[in-house]
Amino acid sequence: MIRRNFLAVLALAFSLPVTAWADAPLKVVATTGMIADAARQVGGDQVDVKGLMGPGVDPHAYRQTRSDIVAMTRADLILWHGLYLEAQMEDFFHDLERKRTVVAVAEGIDTSKLRAHDDYADKYDPHVWMTPELWREVVLEVQAALTEVRPEAAEVFAANAQAHLADIDRLTAYADQVLASVPDNNKVLVTAHDAFGYFGESFGFEVLGIQGISTQSEAGLNRIGELVDLLVDRKITAVFVESSVSDRSIRALIEGAAAKGHEVHVGGELFSDAMGEEGTYEGTYLGMLDHNITVIASALGGDVPDRGMDGKLSAGF
Structure with missing residues (x-):
């Protein structure tokens, strides 16, 4: 039918x-x-x-x-x-x-x-x-x-x-400039699904997604448990939510780490599979990546300009 x-x-x-x-x-x-x-x-x-x-x-x-x-x-x-x-x-x-x-x-x-x-x-x-x-x-x-x-x-x-x-x-x-300012031991990017692999390869970050490349894959309890242990063992303090993916799994990571006495916060929201609102700078390809690059570098200890590459980002850092 x-x-x-x-x-x-x-x-x-x-x-x-x-x-x-x-x-x-x-x-x-x-x-x-x-x-x-x-x-x-x-x-x-x-x-x-x-x-x-x-x-x-x-x-x-x-x-x-x-x-x-x-x-x-x-x-x-x-x-x-x-x-x-x-x-x-x-x-x-x-x-x-x-x-x-x-x-x-x-x-x-x-x-x-x-x-x-x-x-x-x-x-x-x-x-x-x-x-x-x-x-x-x-x-x-x-x-x-x-x-x-x-x-x-x-x-x-x-x-x-x-x-x-x-x-x-x-x-x-x-990107090369601001991401290089992130301390080497902080170059770990934990996100809801594995959308940032190419980003990691280009800019020298270890990328860990709760789900696989497709959001249709399941995020099992074992995977969440493994990542909680990794966050605690490696003292990772920031994880990232995505604009087009539910934050439920990321919240589970934060709660799991807290249960083990380790504080983790949301480093920011990243644009993974969709851009920002139409008519905004973040609603363009340049703005989407400028936002992601600036948010990641800022949250992980790098030095960034207040509003990104050209001062166009809607939020300051």
Whole structure:
């Protein structure tokens, strides 16, 4: 029944008229906020971008709605992440790519640069936005996708992409500086799920997630017990909650450590699978990572500017 309803909505959407003008902005639909931001940065006034997953939305569990289906079937370009991030939507995208231009923007990254997935054979950690080095490749893939759909704007897309990549490189330099100021024995990042592996590899942090790479994996009592012992034994005092994941497991860690006489506090809320509120600095890719980098460095004993890289963060440190 679900499949039949899905096909009915799909057929109805494709039956709706689509009006196109050569000088009208391209209609682009992107799954995650990070991809939507890349499309806006590269596309500029050549694009009208709709992001499906807003602040606090978990892409691992997200399923397309009827309005999503209509938006995507009427779009000039659909951008999704791939690497099994949108696990509940993969079949839909494979159906859709027969009728629309659909691009999985992270699938082109050389697998030698990716972390193997603990839970699924032949799958990789999709959280590549956590390191600017890998996200640069996604931005270039977005540029290529836009250029394919609108080749006459190739020079505009190329110039916009290079400007955005320059900002990403500046963010990398900022991250290197402030994260290096964290004492070596404090470079342990404990979070709700294993979304920060690429971050840890890039900036020299040990990363420990209660859940696995996907939020759909279970956080067992044994795992929580192991991490409580680790917090106590290594005298780790800060753990981090995530904007798109329940803080229940993190609270269990804090309570478990307290029961053993060790005080642990929440170092801050990090953006893991979704960005901040639309219209804010934290609702952009640069702002998302600037926030994470600054919060982590500050909570773990590093030296940070009061409001991040360019003084744009909404909260001071």
